[in-house]
Amino acid sequence: MKISKEVKTGILVVSGIVLFIFGFNYLKGKNLFVSTDVYYTEFDYNALNKSSPITVNGNVVGKIQDIIYDYQTGKTRVSFSVNAALKFSKNSVVKMYETGLMGGNGLAILINNEGKQAKPGDILPSEVELGLVTTLTKNFSGLSDNLDSTLKSTDTLMLSINRLINDNSDAGLKRTMEELNHTLKSFKKTSNSVNAVISNNDKNISEILAKFKTISADLAVLTTDLKDANVGTTVENLNNTLNKLNTILVTIDKGDGTLGKLLKEEGLYNNLEGATKEMEELLRDIKLHPKRYFRILSKKEIPYQKEETK
Known part of the structure; x- marks a missing residue:
């Protein structure tokens, strides 16, 4: 199938237009193949430009789209785009900070996931971080004032000492x-x-x-x-003796051994008590009827009769 010259020309023109649009946006820092979301924030003054980076934890995630002055509020409104995969809440803060000692500022998004999720087009709160140069300038200004006050006090003290000496x-x-x-x-x-x-x-x-x-x-x-x-050896021997005594007491408490069984088993105690009572009755019967147990005193066997309880 042959393609006419008109079709080929149309394809080339469309391809050229597409390449022109893609190249123009690429030079502006836009990637047509990456989905982005646009958000807004406001500052009291402008210290940014369109090439200022948008970072999260030091990583570049987007670029500034536009910087305009709002005549109604008197503030500078900044629109910026970030990768659509970046999610954060409306409580997240956009902080303007100095990117280096030689100047230049950037925006950092302080991610906060608490609250409602931010949607494209939302206006996020902002804050400004004092840079190193500004902080040093303020500190040196305060140090200069303190040094001046100290020098004045020292001068007064020296004058008083000089007056006293002279x-x-x-x-x-x-x-x-x-x-x-x-x-x-x-x-x-x-x-x-x-x-x-x-x-x-x-x-x-x-x-x-x-x-x-x-x-x-x-x-x-x-x-x-x-x-x-040799007090140490004596204390050690005493400790060993106490340990052995403790082991014996534990064994008795568990019911092991003769003494333990005697203390723990109620049946053995009852048997011993019954045997004691029978022994007592036997001795009483021997005392009352000795002829019954000693055949040498009487040839006639006397049958056993249980003693009546008085």
Whole structure:
């Protein structure tokens, strides 16, 4: 089947138009094969351009579509497109931040999944992050003010000290010497008091030191005796004995062994009680009728008769 020249020409024209549209949008940063959603946000001033990136956690997810000034509100409205696969709520915040020290700003979407999901065309809340240069400028401004205040205070202090040192009048020198003399007298009086206390209690101090020396020697002897007594081995043996006693008590409590069975099994206790009663009756019968059990005393057998209970 032959294709006419007119059809070929039409195909070439349509192909050229499609390629032109695709190339134009590609140069503008749009990809016709990727689905995108458009959202809006507003700022009090404009510090963006259409090449500013849209990021999420540092990853580029879209581009700015348009920046216009709203004459009614006086704010800058920014429209931007992101990949349709990106989902977030209306509570998510669009933050404008500096992308580097050399200038340039970008928009970062602070994802928040709480609340209703944002739909294309929604206006998201915004905030502006202070950049490094702005922060340093403010900090240096505050530091400069504080430094200026500190220098003024230091200057005032130095003037006061200089005025005090340069007081060469007779009254100033006399006052200084009187205060110095008073200080030396007080120090001398204190030193004499301390010396008097030490002199009066010299004997007591010597006795206290001697007793302290004796106590130290006794403590040393006691420590040596305790060390030689091998207290650790004694405590260990006592601990082993207590462990064995505890094991025996546990065995008895479980009912193991003769003593345990005697304490735990009610049947054995009842049998012992019955045997005790029968033994008691036997001894009583022997006491009352000895001839019945000792044939040597009587040739005639006396039959057993149960004793009547009185």
